Amino acid sequence: MRSFKLCLLVLCVVILYSSPLFASDITPKMRMEDPRLEKHITLVGKGAYLAELLSTMAKESDVEVVIDERDELSGTRVSLSVNNVPLSDVMNAIWSLVSNREARWAWLRKGEPGKYRYVLFPSADAKEKNRALQQYAQMAFDNYMGTMLSMARMMPQERKKNQKNLAATLFEDKEYWAKAFVDAPEIWDGVLLFAETVPPNLQQKVMRGERDFRIAVKQASPEVQERLHRIWATWYPVVQQSDGSVDAPPPEPDELHFYSHSGDKSSPDMLCTLYLGLDKMGGGMSLISEFAIEKGLRSVIRKLWIMLGETDDSLLADKEVTEAHSLQPPQIPVREGEVSRPLTRYSNALVNRLFEIADGTSTPILALLPYKQRDPGSPVKQKIRGFLEKFEFQPILPIYKWRGDFLLVNYPRWFVEENRSIPYELIRACLFSKNGVITLLNLAKLMSRINDAQAEELASSSQSIRSALIMRPLFALYQRYPEVILPNGLALNAEQLAYIRNIPLYASDTLIQQNAITHLRLHSFEVTESYGKGLVIRPEVMLNGKWVSLGGFIQIPKVDKGLTLE
Numbered sequence: 368m369r370s371f372k373l374c375l376l377v378l379c380v381v382i383l384y385s386s387p388l389f390a391s392d393i394t395p396k397m398r399m400e401d402p403r404l405e406k407h408i409t410l411v412g413k414g415a416y417l418a419e420l421l422s423t424m425a426k427e428s429d430v431e432v433v434i435d436e437r438d439e440l441s442g443t444r445v446s447l448s449v450n451n452v453p454l455s456d457v458m459n460a461i462w463s464l465v466s467n468r469e470a471r472w473a474w475l476r477k478g479e480p481g482k483y484r485y486v487l488f489p490s491a492d493a494k495e496k497n498r499a500l501q502q503y504a505q506m507a508f509d510n511y512m513g514t515m516l517s518m519a520r521m522m523p524q525e526r527k528k529n530q531k532n533l534a535a536t537l538f539e540d541k542e543y544w545a546k547a548f549v550d551a552p553e554i555w556d557g558v559l560l561f562a563e564t565v566p567p568n569l570q571q572k573v574m575r576g577e578r579d580f581r582i583a584v585k586q587a588s589p590e591v592q593e594r595l596h597r598i599w600a601t602w603y604p605v606v607q608q609s610d611g612s613v614d615a616p617p618p619e620p621d622e623l624h625f626y627s628h629s630g631d632k633s634s635p636d637m638l639c640t641l642y643l644g645l646d647k648m649g650g651g652m653s654l655i656s657e658f659a660i661e662k663g664l665r666s667v668i669r670k671l672w673i674m675l676g677e678t679d680d681s682l683l684a685d686k687e688v689t690e691a692h693s694l695q696p697p698q699i700p701v702r703e704g705e706v707s708r709p710l711t712r713y714s715n716a717l718v719n720r721l722f723e724i725a726d727g728t729s730t731p732i733l734a735l736l737p738y739k740q741r742d743p744g745s746p747v748k749q750k751i752r753g754f755l756e757k758f759e760f761q762p763i764l765p766i767y768k769w770r771g772d773f774l775l776v777n778y779p780r781w782f783v784e785e786n787r788s789i790p791y792e793l794i795r796a797c798l799f800s801k802n803g804v805i806t807l808l809n810l811a812k813l814m815s816r817i818n819d820a821q822a823e824e825l826a827s828s829s830q831s832i833r834s835a836l837i838m839r840p841l842f843a844l845y846q847r848y849p850e851v852i853l854p855n856g857l858a859l860n861a862e863q864l865a866y867i868r869n870i871p872l873y874a875s876d877t878l879i880q881q882n883a884i885t886h887l888r889l890h891s892f893e894v895t896e897s898y899g900k901g902l903v904i905r906p907e908v909m910l911n912g913k914w915v916s917l918g919g920f921i922q923i924p925k926v927d928k929g930l931t932l933e
Contacts, residue, residue, distance in 0.1 A: 391473030392462045393455045393485075401476075401483050403430045404455035410447055413718055414738075417443045417461075418791035421487065428454045431484040436795070440465075440489050442788035446718045446734045448725035452772075458485065460733045460773040465489075467671045467782060469499060500671075500783045504664055505575075508638045511536050511660045512574045515548075519558035526555070538663025548659075553601050556594060557654040561641065563591050564623055574655075576639045579626035587623065595619060602652065620645060629657070637661060637780045661764060661779075668779045669766040681769035684752035688727035716742035717765070721776060724751055734776040736765060738827035787824035789817055803925045804902050807891035810835060810923070811852050814842035831923040838921065840870045841889060841906055856888030856909065863887070873906075873917060884908045900925035 398404050408427040412420055418441040421432045432454075434441045445464065449457055458474060466472045470492040478484045514536045518526050526549045534545035548554055564587055565573055565580045572578045584592060596619065603616030624644030629637070638661060642651035673679060717740035724746050725732040746754040751774070758765055767776045797813035798805055814822065814835060822839060826832040835842070844851045844863075851857040859867075864879070867887065873879050886909035893902055905920035 391466075391471050391490075392459045393474055397474075397476060398455050400480065401430075403428065403483075404458070405453050406430070407451045408454055408457065409450050409452075410457070411449075411722070413446045413722070414444045415446070416791050416794060417441055417445055417487075420445060420447060420461075424454065424457065430454060432458060432487070433484070434487040434791075436792040437790050438489065439786055439788045439790050440494070441791040442794055443735065444788075446721070446736070447732070448722050449731040449733075450725070450729060452731050456731070456771065456773065457733075458487075460731070460770055460775060461487065463674060463677065463768075463770050463773075464733050464735055464775050464777060466493065466674065467668075468674060469671060470495075470782075494786070497783050497785050500668065501785075503667075504637055504783050507536075507538075507660060507664060508575075508657070509571065512571075512641075512655060515558050515655055516562050516570070519555045519562060523549075523552070537659050538666060539659075544659035544662075553598070556598050556601070557643065557652070560591065560594050560598060560623075560643065561625055561654055563588065563594070565625055573625050574627055574639065574641055576627040576629065579624065579644075581622055581624045584619070584621050584623060591623075595623070617648060620647065622646070624651075625654075626651070637664060637783050662759075665764050665766060665779045668782050669768070672766060672777065672782070673768045677768050677770045679768055680752075681774075683728075683730060683769065683772060683774075684755065685750055686728040686730065687750050688724050688746040688748065688754070690727065690747060716740050717776075720744070720746055720754070721774075723747060724754065724774070730774055731772060732774045732776070735781060736776065736778055737780070740765075785820065787820045789813075789821050789825060793817075804893060804900075805831070805923050807852050807889060807902070807904055810904070811842050811845040811889065814839055815844075815846040831921065834921040834923075835904075837872055837919055838889070838904075838906060840866075840872075841887075844887075845889075851887060852889050852891075854888070856886040856907070856914075858886055859884060872919060876918060878908055878910060878915060878917060883911055888914070890914070894922070 393404060406428045408424060410420075410423060410427060412423065415423075418434050418436050421434055424430075425432050443465070445461070447457070462472055462474060471490055472493050473488045473490060475486045475488050476483050477486060514533055518529055518533065521529065530542060530545045530549050533548060534540075534542040537544050539545055561573075562570070564582060569578070569580055573580050584595065587595075599616065599619045605616060606614040608614065624646055625641065626644055627639035627641045629639050638657035640653050640657050641655040643654055644651040669679070717736060718734055720743055721732050721734055724730055727747060728751060730751065743754070743757045755767055758767065765776050765778045767774060769775070793813060793816065797809040800806065800809070817825070819839075822832070822836055826836050841851070844857065844866075848857045848863075857863065864884065867873055868879050878884065888907050889904055890907045891902055891904045894900060901922060901924040903920055903922050906917040907914045908917060909915070
C-alpha cells in the first residue's frame with residue numbers, strides 16, 4: 368500500500384509539474400515562417416492508417432507531411448472529419464491525439480523556407496508509451512485486488528470504517544463505488560470464496576489472468592462448500608409462480624473454476640475481471656469487477672493526455688447537433704498502377720456518431736478508437752455536451768478533450784497496451800495491389816512477419832485477415848520454407864508433419880494422421896464470378912501422389928476502384 372501511494376504521488380507530481388517549455392507541435396513561430404500551413408483543407412476518413420492520412424493531407428494542401436512508413440506507429444488507425452480547417456490545426460490535433468505529457472511526439476521541420484517538409488516523429492518515450500503507464504495500471508490493479516481480499520475478511524462494521532481507504536484505491540472522491548461495495552454482502556462472499564479456495568501463492572497470477580485454478584467442490588473445505596451453497600442461493604433464488612409451481616434453480620457446480628480476463632482483444636478495457644467459471648452452464652459469474660477502478664485510471668490517464676492550452680470542456684460543447692449529411696471522402700493517393708481507394712476502412716458505431724457531430728455542428732473531430740465500440744445513440748437534436756456525458760456512464764469509457772475548436776477522442780487502453788500497429792510500408796507492400804487482388808505471396812509475407820497481437824489488430828477490421836488467422840500456423844512456415852506456396856509444395860519431414868498435427872484446426876483431420884502424406888502447399892486460384900471476384904487460398908496435402916484439400920479456405924475479395932476496403 369505504501370509503495371503504491373508513493374507511486375501515485377510521483378505520478379501526480381509528473382502530471383501537475385510537467386514542463387510546458389517542451390513543445391513539439393506546430394508553434395505560432397513555425398506558422399508565421401511558413402504561410403502554407405494556413406491553407407484550409409477538407410478531409411473525411413474513417414479508420415485510415417496514419418501514414419495514408421498524412422499522404423492525403425499532403426495532396427490536399429501541397430505541403431509535404433509524412434511519417435516514416437517503416438515505423439510500426441505509421442500503421443496506427445485514426446478517424447478524421449474536418450471541413451475547411453487550417454492545415455496546421457489538423458497537424459497539431461494529430462500530434463495532440465497521440466501524445467501525452469510523458470510520451471510526446473514531434474513535428475520535425477526539414478528543408479528550406481518555402482519548401483519545408485514536416486515529419487511526424489514518435490520519441491523513444493512515445494514508442495514505449497505503454498511501459499510506465501502499464502506498470503502503474505498493474506500496481507493500481509494489484510492494490511485494488513489486495514484491498515478487496517483484505518476487506519473481505521473484515522466484519523461488516525469494520526468494512527464501513529475502511530470505506531475511505533477503498534475509495535482511495537478506486538481514485539474516488541465521492542465514494543460511490545466504495546459505498547456500493549461495502550453495502551453488498553454478496554460481493555464479499557464471492558471474494559471470500561476465491562480467497563479461501565485458491566492457494567495464496569497463486570492468487571495474484573489468477574487475478575492477473577496469467578493462469579486459472581480449478582478444484583472439485585467435494586475436495587474443497589466444508590467452509591468453502593457452505594459458502595458456495597449460500598452464494599448459489601443468492602444468485603439463483605427459488606421462485607414460486609402464481610400457480611403454485613416452483614422454478615428450481617440450476618444445480619450447483621461440481622467444480623470451482625476461477626479465472627480472469629479483460630474481454631475481447633479489441634476491447635478498450637485495461638484490466639481484468641475475476642470470474643467464477645460455470646463451464647457446464649457456459650460463461651461465468653463476476654466476483655471482482657475491474658469497472659470501478661477502470662474509471663479511476665481513465666481519469667488519471669486523461670489528466671496526462673490533456674496538455675498545455677487544452678481543456679476537458681469547451682463552450683463549443685453547447686452546440687446542438689442538427690441533421691447530419693456525411694461528407695464524401697476523397698480518394699487516397701496511391702502509386703502509379705495501384706487501385707485507388709476512398710479513405711474509409713471500417714464501420715465503427717462510435718466513430719460514425721462522432722462524424723454526425725462533425726457534420727451537424729461543423730466541429731472538427733479526430734479519433735483513435737478500437738474497432739469494436741457500442742453505439743451510444745444518435746447525437747442529433749442534442750447538445751454535444753449531452754452526448755459526451757454518456758462516455759462517463761458506459762463501459763466503453765473513451766476519453767476526450769478539446770484543443771481549440773477540435774474535439775479529440777481516444778481510449779485509455781491505447782496509452783497502456785503494447786503497440787499493435789503494423790508498419791504502413793508492410794501494409795502497402797502486401798495488401799495494396801495493381802489489379803485489386805491480394806496475392807498468396809504477399810499474404811504469406813505479411814502473415815509470417817507480424818506477431819500475434821498485430822495479426823489480431825489487423826483482423827479486427829478485415830474479414831479476409833480474420834479468415835487468414837485460422838491458417839496463420841501454416842503461413843508461419845513460409846518464413847523458413849518458402850516452397851510451401853510453390854506448386855510442388857513443401858516436402859514434409861517428421862518434424863514438420865508433427866507441427867501440422869498439433870495445429871488445432873487440423874489435429875482431428877484423418878488425412879494428416881496418415882503416414883502417406885508427403886507434401887504440403889498453400890494453393891491459390893482466382894475467382895472471376897461477378898458475385899465473388901477475388902482470390903481463394905486453401906491448404907492441400909499430397910496423399911498417394913495426389914493433391915487433396917485439407918479443411919478450411921480463405922476467400923479474399925477483389926477490391927474494385929471506387930469501392931471501400933474492409
